[in-house]
Amino acid sequence: MTSVRETVAAVLGGAIGWEDGLDALTVASAGEVDAVVWASVREAVGRLTDRGWQPVELHRVVARQGDPGQARLVVDAIAARLRDERVVDPRWLDQAGELGAEVWWSGEDDHLRAAATRWRVDRVALIDAALALLRTLRGLPAIEVLIPPPGTVATTPAAGSDPRLLHRVRSLLAKAEATAFPAEAETYTAKAQELIARYSLDVALDPAVEVVPFARRIGVDHPYESEKASLLDAVARANRCHTVWSPELGFSTVFGFEADLTATELVYTSLLVQSHRAMNTAEPRAGKARVKAFRRSFLIAYAVRIGERLETVTASAAAEAGGNVLPVLASRDVQVRETMERAFPRTVRSRGFRVNSGEGWESGREAADRASLG
Numbered sequence: 001m002t003s004v005r006e007t008v009a010a011v012l013g014g015a016i017g018w019e020d021g022l023d024a025l026t027v028a029s030a031g032e033v034d035a036v037v038w039a040s041v042r043e044a045v046g047r048l049t050d051r052g053w054q055p056v057e058l059h060r061v062v063a064r065q066g067d068p069g070q071a072r073l074v075v076d077a078i079a080a081r082l083r084d085e086r087v088v089d090p091r092w093l094d095q096a097g098e099l100g101a102e103v104w105w106s107g108e109d110d111h112l113r114a115a116a117t118r119w120r121v122d123r124v125a126l127i128d129a130a131l132a133l134l135r136t137l138r139g140l141p142a143i144e145v146l147i148p149p150p151g152t153v154a155t156t157p158a159a160g161s162d163p164r165l166l167h168r169v170r171s172l173l174a175k176a177e178a179t180a181f182p183a184e185a186e187t188y189t190a191k192a193q194e195l196i197a198r199y200s201l202d203v204a205l206d207p208a209v210e211v212v213p214f215a216r217r218i219g220v221d222h223p224y225e226s227e228k229a230s231l232l233d234a235v236a237r238a239n240r241c242h243t244v245w246s247p248e249l250g251f252s253t254v255f256g257f258e259a260d261l262t263a264t265e266l267v268y269t270s271l272l273v274q275s276h277r278a279m280n281t282a283e284p285r286a287g288k289a290r291v292k293a294f295r296r297s298f299l300i301a302y303a304v305r306i307g308e309r310l311e312t313v314t315a316s317a318a319a320e321a322g323g324n325v326l327p328v329l330a331s332r333d334v335q336v337r338e339t340m341e342r343a344f345p346r347t348v349r350s351r352g353f354r355v356n357s358g359e360g361w362e363s364g365r366e367a368a369d370r371a372s373l374g
Helices: 004-013 018-027 030-050 055-063 068-084 090-099 108-119 123-138 163-178 182-205 225-238 258-282 288-321 325-343 358-370
Strands: 214-219 242-246 251-256
Touching: 004 018, 004 030, 004 123, 018 030, 018 123, 030 055, 030 068, 030 108, 030 123, 055 068, 055 090, 055 123, 055 214, 068 090, 068 108, 068 123, 108 123, 163 182, 163 258, 182 258, 182 288, 182 325, 214 258, 214 325, 225 242, 225 251, 225 258, 225 288, 242 325, 251 258, 251 325, 258 288, 288 325
Parallel strands: none
Antiparallel strands: 214 251, 242 251
């Protein structure tokens, strides 16, 4: 007699058709099926989190499938793992808290039944979602461990930015995102980038501060992921970082020193908001195909022009710091590249973008000129 676990494995391996397998699980003992399916989800999430996947990354890649039930199951599996571990890196806890991961159910064997009631979904539909989730998780590769997974010794994060500086930068960028006046937004963003650039140079020139290159994965959501990844790359390069875009996984890995990584993430997030607002204001009222071409061309032009402006601001700050900073920055760049090449020894340079809308290109460059940078 085939066990429930064997049936689940056969469905995922293709030995049993999806509908036939789901029917077999539906007529089997509900208690046993629920326990095995939920245990399988927890085991799969546990394997991936041991292999480098962080909570928000795993949630994002599953949420991209479009099934909210699968995303909720991932959050619950993360919550269960946290409950079972004594040693958890604070950054892991922060991400789990961001997702709202908490153990709300009473018993592990009863999780699926309780979830069906809590989420008001049919139990069979939930089992179907869990199997689809397991299939997705089986296809995910191991990635570089950037934050120690639960159960391992937590490490001390690399030296980052001054909290007071980050507060000022976030406040300036929030004002840039909130204002409807392009000139005002430009002033706020320019000041934020100036503060970031000067602080980064101060850290680089301080012999008392020992720092090493690091990496951070930043999510890039659809639609227009490639164009958004190009914007992230432009911001990263201006802040002396390098990126590797993983389109199939929905994130870019950004390599650099901690202060520069933080700056890249903050400025990219803000510019993404500003670019969307400007794009929605400028786009033509036309057919779907024309609007799509306009948006792609807009975002490409925006990224190119923003990169030019950011690099100008950064170069200006370096020039003011004096000639002594150039050898230091060159040495740091070599370290960053070596770190990237160790993590990604084989990368493929992406193809250039094709611009299909001159209107979108011009609008994107104009919006980038108005974006808060200075």
